[in-house]
Amino acid sequence: MADSKEKLFSDFTAPSRQEWRDKIEVDLKGADYQKKMVWRTNEGFSMEPFYLKEDVDKLPLVNALPGEFPYVRGNKAADNEWYVRQDIKCECPKEANAKALDILNKGVTSLGFCIPSEKVSAEYIETLLEGIYVDCIELNFCTCQCKSLELAQILVAYFQKKGADAQKVEGSISFDPLEKMLMKGKDTTEALKNAKALVETFAAYPKFRPIAVNAYKLTNAGAYSYQDLGYALAWGNEYLTELTEAGVAPELAAQSIKFNLGINGVYFMEIAKLRAARMLWAQIVSQYTACKESAKMHVCAFTTTYNQTLFDSYVNMLRSQTETMSAALGGVDSIVVTPFDEPYEVPTDFAERIARNQQLLLKDECHFDRMVDVAGGSYFIEELTSALAGQAWKLFLAVEEEGGFLAAAKAGSVQNTINETNKTRHANADKRKEFLLGTNQFPNFTEKSEGKEPVECCCKNSCGCESEIPAIKTSRLASDFEALRLKTEKAAKVPESARRIHADHRQPGYASGSCSVQLQLPGSRWLSGHRQPRLQDS
Numbered sequence: 001m002a003d004s005k006e007k008l009f010s011d012f013t014a015p016s017r018q019e020w021r022d023k024i025e026v027d028l029k030g031a032d033y034q035k036k037m038v039w040r041t042n043e044g045f046s047m048e049p050f051y052l053k054e055d056v057d058k059l060p061l062v063n064a065l066p067g068e069f070p071y072v073r074g075n076k077a078a079d080n081e082w083y084v085r086q087d088i089k090c091e092c093p094k095e096a097n098a099k100a101l102d103i104l105n106k107g108v109t110s111l112g113f114c115i116p117s118e119k120v121s122a123e124y125i126e127t128l129l130e131g132i133y134v135d136c137i138e139l140n141f142c143t144c145q146c147k148s149l150e151l152a153q154i155l156v157a158y159f160q161k162k163g164a165d166a167q168k169v170e171g172s173i174s175f176d177p178l179e180k181m182l183m184k185g186k187d188t189t190e191a192l193k194n195a196k197a198l199v200e201t202f203a204a205y206p207k208f209r210p211i212a213v214n215a216y217k218l219t220n221a222g223a224y225s226y227q228d229l230g231y232a233l234a235w236g237n238e239y240l241t242e243l244t245e246a247g248v249a250p251e252l253a254a255q256s257i258k259f260n261l262g263i264n265g266v267y268f269m270e271i272a273k274l275r276a277a278r279m280l281w282a283q284i285v286s287q288y289t290a291c292k293e294s295a296k297m298h299v300c301a302f303t304t305t306y307n308q309t310l311f312d313s314y315v316n317m318l319r320s321q322t323e324t325m326s327a328a329l330g331g332v333d334s335i336v337v338t339p340f341d342e343p344y345e346v347p348t349d350f351a352e353r354i355a356r357n358q359q360l361l362l363k364d365e366c367h368f369d370r371m372v373d374v375a376g377g378s379y380f381i382e383e384l385t386s387a388l389a390g391q392a393w394k395l396f397l398a399v400e401e402e403g404g405f406l407a408a409a410k411a412g413s414v415q416n417t418i419n420e421t422n423k424t425r426h427a428n429a430d431k432r433k434e435f436l437l438g439t440n441q442f443p444n445f446t447e448k449s450e451g452k453e454p455v456e457c458c459c460k461n462s463c464g465c466e467s468e469i470p471a472i473k474t475s476r477l478a479s480d481f482e483a484l485r486l487k488t489e490k491a492a493k494v495p496e497s498a499r500r501i502h503a504d505h506r507q508p509g510y511a512s513g514s515c516s517v518q519l520q521l522p523g524s525r526w527l528s529g530h531r532q533p534r535l536q537d538s
Contacts, residue, residue, distance in 0.1 A: 020050055041269070043226040045387045051379035059386050061279065066372045069292045070282035072275050072385065073373040074331035081369045082327075083138045083334035084359045085300065086352065087112035090119070093127035101131055106353070107360045110138035110334050115151070117144030122154050135164040138334060139171035140300075145191045148175040152201045152210055159205070170207040172258045172300075173198070178235060179214040181409045185471035189406070195239065196246040199256045209258035209298060211239050216302040219262020221474045222422035225273045226388055230395025231405070231414060232259060232277065237284055237396075238405035250289035259299045261332075263323040265307050268384060270323065271375050274299065274330030276389035280396070300334040301327035308343045309478040310452050311485065312438030316340035321358050328359075328368040329375055335359055343476060344452040412470035419473050429477050439478045449486055454479060 015023075021033075028036060037049040056062050061070065067077030074080065086108045090096040100111050113128060120143055132139075143151050152173055159169055175198055177188035198210040215232035223231070236257055243253035261277065263270050281297040289295075303323040308316045317340045327335050337355040339347035347355075362368040375381040402408040409415070428434040435441040454476075 042224045043391045051383050056379045056382045070279045072279040073376055075296045080372055083110035084108050085110035085334045085336045089114045093124050097128050097130050107356055112140040115143045117147045120147045120151050125154050125158050135168040142174040145177050148173055149194045149197055152198050166204045169205050173210040174212040175210055176212040176214045182472050185469050187468050192242055196248055199248055209256050211257045213259045216260050216262030219264055219304045220306050221418050221472045222306055222425050223418050225269045226391040229273050230392040233280055233396045234399035234405040251291045251294040254285045254294040261299050262304050263301050263327045264304045265319055267322050267326055270326035271330045272384040272388045275385045299332045301332040302336045303338045305338055307477055309439050310344045310454055310482050311447055313340055315438045324358050328362050415470040415472045436478050439481050
């Protein structure tokens with residue numbers, strides 16, 4: 001068999017780079033190679049249409065293996081299993097418990113509970129978790145930052161009461177004061193003091209992570225891939241610094257952090273982002289401790305709300321499906337698929353069922369959970385991983401030069417950068433430089449809103465006071481177009497041009513009910529110190 005393989009390869013000579021280029025030039029028929037074939041990414045680098053083995057051989061981690069430091073090919077070597085997670089808002093603990101038990105029988109293996117701060121109590125948790133085997137699934141909790149420590153103590157007492165195996169209990173608490181600083185403009189420095197107590201509360205539970213890096217909020221605000229990665233690394237490093245300086249062992253500090261990362265619609269870039277994230281985080285943790293196991297980055301991926309739309313909303317399923325594929329092939333630990341109707345209503349049972357099944361489809365029919373580092377066979381993705389890692393690392397170092405993520409957030413530089421990116425992307429969408437299927441590309445103007453109203457994330461200071469520091473402003477990419485269409489729909493008089501569009505929506509440039517989708521295509525310590533849209537007229 002070996003001889004036949006060797007003969008097969010000897011019979012075919014690998015084409016040279018110039019031969020590939022010559023063939024492309026012929027097929028282009030005189031079109032400009034740079035304009036037609038080279039992908040100029042938003043991350044500031046360009047990608048060629050093809051790469052050869054010699055391009056990848058020069059990369060430093062090309063021979064790294066799955067399950068081995070620096071984990072660029074995944075934390076696991078045997079499979080690509082991940083948790084199917086669904087989040088539940090817990091106004092009534094009995095109702096939330098009933099829903100949890102129901103969806104656990106429908107394929108969910110990870111639960112996320114959002115608990116109102118005033119309801120945090122031992123009795124509430126008893127009711128909420130009744131009948132749930134806490135050491136058999138992943139449990140995640142979110143509540144007010146000031147109540148997180150109390151919730152942690154209640155949970156540990158509950159686990160002990162139920163006799164749960166501490167080595168098997170897996171989950172997280174979304175304790176992330178820096179997120180509130182970014183999204184609401186409130187100085188939460190004081191809350192950071194609870195981080196040490198939180199970590200020590202779960203010291204006997206190695207798979208329960210009480211510190212969160214909620215970088216998916218940046219993705220939902222329009223951040224480019226290198227931005228949410230670079231800032232997520234600096235964000236996590238800030239918590240590592242705070243914990244170790246407070247006296248927490250580096251190994252315990254590192255294993256206590258969970259990264260909640262957003263996944264946008266740039267398919268290959270997001271696969272590369274997850275690979276680069278594990279690699280860079282491992283390098284950062286290695287500066288604190290020699291424990292390789294602690295250097296594993298644990299990631300829950302959230303499909304983004306930024307590109308979701310109110311009109312032609314079923315296309316949201318296509319967007320979130322490609323994002324889920326990116327997350328699965330990127331090797332995450334758990335995935336939350338955003339229901340397709342979230343932009344305009346509390347998700348229905350049908351929408352939540354579809355979101356669950358999007359993951360189950362990839363597992364049970366596509367077997368994505370059985371394949372380890374599929375992207376490792378692609379020269380293109382290997383090169384993309386390396387290039388993206390370089391850009392994210394530059395941003396990480398820039399934040400460290402400012403004094404760290406906390407200092408940068410207080411100064412407002414992180415918020416201002418994300419807000420500027422969001423503004424740029426909205427301008428690009430207005431000019432159709434960035435496409436949204438069904439919104440600025442192939443919209444169906446005969447579609448009515450049918451009472452739908454956008455439900456935008458409210459990230460302002462809830463008390464109405466002026467923010468102490470700048471805050472990130474979140475608005476979906478389609479929001480400007482939707483506002484214009486809703487206003488036109490409600491108008492007493494409709495412009496003549498709009499009537500002509502409604503009369504013949506099959507004119508050139510538009511398509512009704514289109515279902516096509518486009519896929520857009522360090523060793524030593526890094527620092528010595530601290531580190532108005534318009535509807536086209538006919």
